[in-house]
Amino acid sequence: MNGEETVDGNLTGGDTSLLIVDDDKPFLTRLARAMESRGFQVETAESVEEAVAKARAHAPAYAVVDMRLGDGNGLDVVAAIREKRADARTIILTGYGNIATAVTAVKLGAVDYLSKPADADDVFAALTRTAGERAAPPENPMSADRVRWEHIQRVYEMCERNVSETARRLNMHRRTLQRILAKRAPR
CATH class of the missing domain: 3.40.50.2300 (Response regulator)
Known part of the structure; x- marks a missing residue:
């Protein structure tokens, strides 16, 4: 420090x-x-x-x-x-x-x-934090659903919010992606 x-x-x-x-x-x-x-x-x-x-x-x-x-x-x-x-x-x-x-x-x-x-x-x-000190593991780590949602959001932003391009890159149907994007983020 x-x-x-x-x-x-x-x-x-x-x-x-x-x-x-x-x-x-x-x-x-x-x-x-x-x-x-x-x-x-x-x-x-x-x-x-x-x-x-x-x-x-x-x-x-x-x-x-x-x-x-x-x-x-x-x-x-x-x-x-x-x-x-x-x-x-x-x-x-x-x-x-x-x-x-x-x-x-x-x-x-x-x-x-x-x-x-x-x-x-x-x-x-x-x-x-001092040099040798380790960070404590998170008390409430993200759920698998939240990690998936975060990944989809990241790709969606990388594709400049283009649903068709995002669906193509994620290898999923466009309508499925639209339903996911319309929902709130999971906890």
Whole structure:
């Protein structure tokens, strides 16, 4: 950790600069407020371009970066931060978790990889965890139905919300896909 300690769930001492990068404005605002209340000096960015510029101007001690941003990939931000500050503790947030991107994020210097929606407590724990400390397994892991639904949503977004193309890539009937998309997400 960068010389900081946690006391009663708050950060104390050392460099507490934190860059949060996410293109979901309401989530970004909520997370920034929550991290400020835990002792961080928060800067925010809504794009890769803005985040890279801020990282090059003043590399933060901590960063929370969304994987997919409107103008590119959050991994570019991780690389830019690492270039300026090798000891920065960076975590990746994503709604589209997969092993390949998690491995790439860690190789670029991210210390953790969290799936959205992640709450402020999860983010704080990931940022302040010591090097040898392991994350606790989730108390309520996603159900198989939820994992399937998340995968379908990811492919649907990758296909720019084109039902026919999504159905073709998933090898399922278009009407079946339409019924799945019309339902709420399973728990």
